Amino acid sequence: MDDGTFPSAAEGGNHRRWEPGYVRLFQSGELAERTEAARQRLTPCRLCPRHCGVDRLNDERGLCLIGRRPVVSTAFPHHGEENCLRGTRGSGTIFFSGCNLQCDFCQNFDISHAVQGAQLDPSSLAESMLRLQALGCHNINLVTPTHVTPQILEALALAVPDGLRLPLVYNCGGYEEVETLRLLEGIIDIYMPDFKFWDPEKARLYLNTGDYPEIARHALREMHRQVGDLIVDPRGLARRGLLVRHLVMPGCLDDTRAILQFLRDLSGQTAVNVMAQYRPAGVVDSRQHPQINRGITLQEYRDALQAAAGLRLV
Numbered sequence: 001m002d003d004g005t006f007p008s009a010a011e012g013g014n015h016r017r018w019e020p021g022y023v024r025l026f027q028s029g030e031l032a033e034r035t036e037a038a039r040q041r042l043t044p045c046r047l048c049p050r051h052c053g054v055d056r057l058n059d060e061r062g063l064c065l066i067g068r069r070p071v072v073s074t075a076f077p078h079h080g081e082e083n084c085l086r087g088t089r090g091s092g093t094i095f096f097s098g099c100n101l102q103c104d105f106c107q108n109f110d111i112s113h114a115v116q117g118a119q120l121d122p123s124s125l126a127e128s129m130l131r132l133q134a135l136g137c138h139n140i141n142l143v144t145p146t147h148v149t150p151q152i153l154e155a156l157a158l159a160v161p162d163g164l165r166l167p168l169v170y171n172c173g174g175y176e177e178v179e180t181l182r183l184l185e186g187i188i189d190i191y192m193p194d195f196k197f198w199d200p201e202k203a204r205l206y207l208n209t210g211d212y213p214e215i216a217r218h219a220l221r222e223m224h225r226q227v228g229d230l231i232v233d234p235r236g237l238a239r240r241g242l243l244v245r246h247l248v249m250p251g252c253l254d255d256t257r258a259i260l261q262f263l264r265d266l267s268g269q270t271a272v273n274v275m276a277q278y279r280p281a282g283v284v285d286s287r288q289h290p291q292i293n294r295g296i297t298l299q300e301y302r303d304a305l306q307a308a309a310g311l312r313l314v
Helices: 021-028 030-040 122-134 146-159 178-182 200-207 212-227 253-266 298-310
Strands: 005-007 015-017 071-078 091-096 140-143 168-172 190-193 238-247 271-275
Touching: 021 030, 021 146, 030 146, 071 122, 091 122, 122 140, 122 146, 178 212, 190 212, 200 212, 212 238, 212 253, 238 253, 253 271, 253 298, 271 298
Parallel strands: 091 140, 140 168, 168 190, 190 238, 238 271
Antiparallel strands: 005 015, 071 091
């Protein structure tokens, strides 16, 4: 098991214990206050920029398709994440069903656009976190957490006294409400958002929301304010900071260049994963969104990497 320690040169190679910030917030009672504040954002729901306004405390459902309880599709040690997350024993990944963004090309379409999995109460979700820790995972990786933030905090409040001590990864689509993010300050250790499009028209076409680029910029600035640049321990495992994913899309290199420049302006040390695995999925076909009905070319990916290298991004 990852025991939460890492060597410190200042201590002559002895081990010092790393402890996530949510432990201190739990002990002070502030985690309970943040949880209640987040829960109140469920009625009317204003967790995300959609501001659906449904009463999710009474199990009403808006665009994200989830009511009072979260639905978990799978929870397992994931060995396909970034090296700094998966390490040797995997990232403890919890895939939440539903989504506040609903991308037309989502590669997890069956999870995000449909409610598949088990509806969990806070105790069961806490047990999932603790089980992943017991399996030796290096972190708890919350995939598509935006629309179930209060439910995650409810579970966290139960898992901490039972010994949860792993870093929390907020693995999201980048379409975040800053007021909700502020409730997570000191709780989330690693923010890992996607930044998909810079052009509002492409965002409107493929994400069904033209304000995505502006919202994502505000969200990433807030994330970076909270956790700063990515920090890894001597084993190469992420402990705290911002790690941005950017999926290179067919014919969208102008967006890639603009996003990379934004990240460079945010910090010269912004950690970025420029991703090549786009493939047509979801509702993308020759009739709907024919412009992205193909994978990216090798040259497109090389151009994206060259743009990142030219800006000296991590």
